[in-house]
Amino acid sequence: MNRTERRKSMAERRPSTTYTPNVIPQLAGLEKPQNQYLEIDNCDVLILGTGLQESILASILAWQGSQVLHIDKNNYYGDSSCTLTIEQSKKWSNEVNQGKIPHFQEAKFEVFPGGNNQGFNSKDFGIDLTPKIMFCQSDLLTFLIKSRVYRYLEFQSLSNFHVFENDDFLQKINSTTKQDIFIDKSLSLMTKRNLMKFLKFVLIESNETYKEKIKNWINKPIQEFLKNEFKLEDPQINELVYAIGLSTKQDLNTKEALIRIKRFLSSFDIYGKFPCMVSKYGGPGELSQGFCRSSAVAGGIYKLNTKLADFDPELKIGHFDDGSHIKINEKVIISSSQIPHFLQSTYNQITHNLKKNYISRLTVIVNSSSNKFIQNNESSAVLVFPPFSLEINNTTTIQCLIQNHQSEICSKGTSIWYFSTTTNKDVKINQKILQFAFEKMFNKVKIDEPNLEIIYKLQYNQETYIANNLLNVFKPTIENNIILKSNNETSPLIFTSPPSGEISYDGIMTDVINCYSQITGDDNIDLDLDSSDEEDNKENEIQQYQPIDAVTGMPRKKSSVSGGIVGGGSSTNLGALNEHAIESSDEDEDEDEEMNVNDDDDDQHQPFGVHDMEL
């Protein structure tokens, strides 16, 4: 096996491109080979690690005219959010076990005989280390469009969410649109009525009524709220909390759970029939590559396979392991998995008091297209095991992203099952729970597909400084957020956190903005893209008519097929946690002070809608 084996890069896949660079760097950004030596003697920002956050940051800075030098110690893009071939993942797991990749532990790589015999090619697989799904109404998607990085990517609609209940998976979510509720014969008239009430409450209720209704429930479990205020029953509650809300634990409070549910519901009917999408050819790894590409187009300089060997904080000169050096005018951004040896103690000091959260992952490739979960021509589905749904008494939710060959991350006739679970305590039993969930699923599928076999298995545990509910991203302080904590006047170094356990891309943009504002003192990102060629289109868009929302009777913000009970209106992601705390300030006194900071921040040019949630 070739040592530098890798999947085809975004640039190589482009059908319009005839030139295929045969050496690293795989991503030249421009369609011409790059000089392998640095020809600049200074840069504004040096970024270590091409993970998703770092790559978005690089592209923003580059488009704003800063000179960005972006390096990665690996010979591939993506850092801890990369998409790897089977061989690369083998190498990666060895490195994890040798302690070479901070914050990843106990990796176990297995290829099964079934896999070897069936002539599978390592390169045909793209395994995401931190797979994620995209809600159609989200700040990252808005930014992908604004930055035009979406042009490098292809998105596919997710097929459905499934909940594991009563020892079976067959249940699909079916109570999220007016249409589904109207047609579904299994629901009683009363259930239909109650579900409609709830959907209307989440999507179109006025601020006052909404607040009044949740007033007494904010810090109580969502289950109690749904049972008492909406008379919903367990099957519907489980579906709302664990599938639609993708809640990771059982006793989630009403405030947070409602935001999660709303995130799903308000993403309906924007792109395609389902509110979530996945990117083709791989998840965050693919996006990272897209942003690096964009950054390179704007003049960012890329050097893979490169380490920072030394840094002189006085002169601000960085030395690389290839002998070159550069003056850094402003900041050095360092990914937590690319800490140079000489900075390890600095890093340890900064992270010493930060709370760690733990993610366990189990990734399995099987010789089945997983059609039990994925419908025709669709590529992906999400399966959720709510807490205590397994005999092993899992205390946390287990989420499983299933993707088959339609997403171009595996060979035809195979699929990848990504299991994960998150805790805020380091629980050794998590891998056992994931294994149990996997076996459950495997055995159920085997009933219909007796030839089902495991081809590949990768498991590992992971640490992050990002809270499972992303609270320290949306409400960062100098005590709880690694970026804020590491940034200070005297040192140009900023450290970033390992990827979070959140299954969606929520929090990513906010994390980037946090970092950006630490660098520039400005939290308002405005890209200087030349958009003269789009002006005419924009005018046309304005004239295009807007369908009227089925429930609110108001024009929707985005033109789309009408039908579901969908709120047009405000963009929602977990950033709404932020806004919500303002509204419920009476109840949350401890959060109040931090929150009021954002009141002054009511900038109408705020590009990401993080703060303009109208609950």
Added chain:
Amino acid sequence: MQHGIKRQHLSEEAKKSKLEKDQIKIKNYKSLVDQLFQFRDDNLYNEDIFKLTTKCLLINPEFYTMWNYRREILLNLNNTEIFINYLKEDLIFLLGLLKKFPKCYWIWNHRKWCLMELVDLNKADWDFEFNTISKLLELDERNFHCWQYRRYIIANMKKDLDSTVIEEIDRREFDYTTTKIQNNFSNFSAWHQRACSIKLVKHENSYDCLKDELDLIKTGIFMSPEDTSIWLYVKYLLTDTFFIDSIKSKNDYMDILQDQLKVVEEVNELENEDTGKDNVECLKMIIFLKDLIMKQEGNDKFDKDIQNIIHKLVDLDPLRKGRYKDMLQNQVLTE
């Protein structure tokens, strides 16, 4: 790199430059219109001017005089072949306009005119029109222009067909409304279409058909009683002769009315539990049903019950209190 300096937003400047750009556009449009009116006053009809009307209508499709002039030009073409070509090209042109302005009467009007001209020349392609309108209805299933146009197309399609095919089309249209209503039952147009097509479809028994319809609508009532589109359809079901004549006896009719009354009263009860208030639409339906029942019993005057409910409505729905008081005075329900 600059620190602490807010990026300047070019909004003021951008606004100004947009205004300047618009000034030029307005000037161009005005001179184009003046020019075209002059041509029309001079009784000029030619292909160059036709192109100018296209330019004008692309900017402002609501300009019905310009559509008239366009038609005059078309009618003044002396060659049938060329005329047909122009009509066909116009259909394509109109489709483009409709994507942008799906609710402009004049575009739909001109499309019908073109088609009627083509019909006279035996060149109309109704299948194409039908597929187009189906597509448009997918984009917005509540655009009544589209529904109206669909009925127009169906009526024209049926003209040359024999009865078995017509039957099939009617059945298909009826099923189509079922799908659209399942998608979203707050759709007046779809309910209206259903009311139009339900009578055309051959039912084994219109009484069973009535029962099925009432069942369908019951789900809607439970899910969203404030939705006025469903109430309109129930009222139609319970009063239209097509259904009433299918009911064998007065007793059966009374049973149906009583059943409906029970459903509505139950939903109103639930609303009361949830919100602490009666539901206005439910109350309106209750008096409608009670009034029907009383009339069956040969009673013309409102009883105490109905009067009480109307008094409730005066309080609950103050915007229309004048109407409710008027109803009380004249002892007649008004819609």
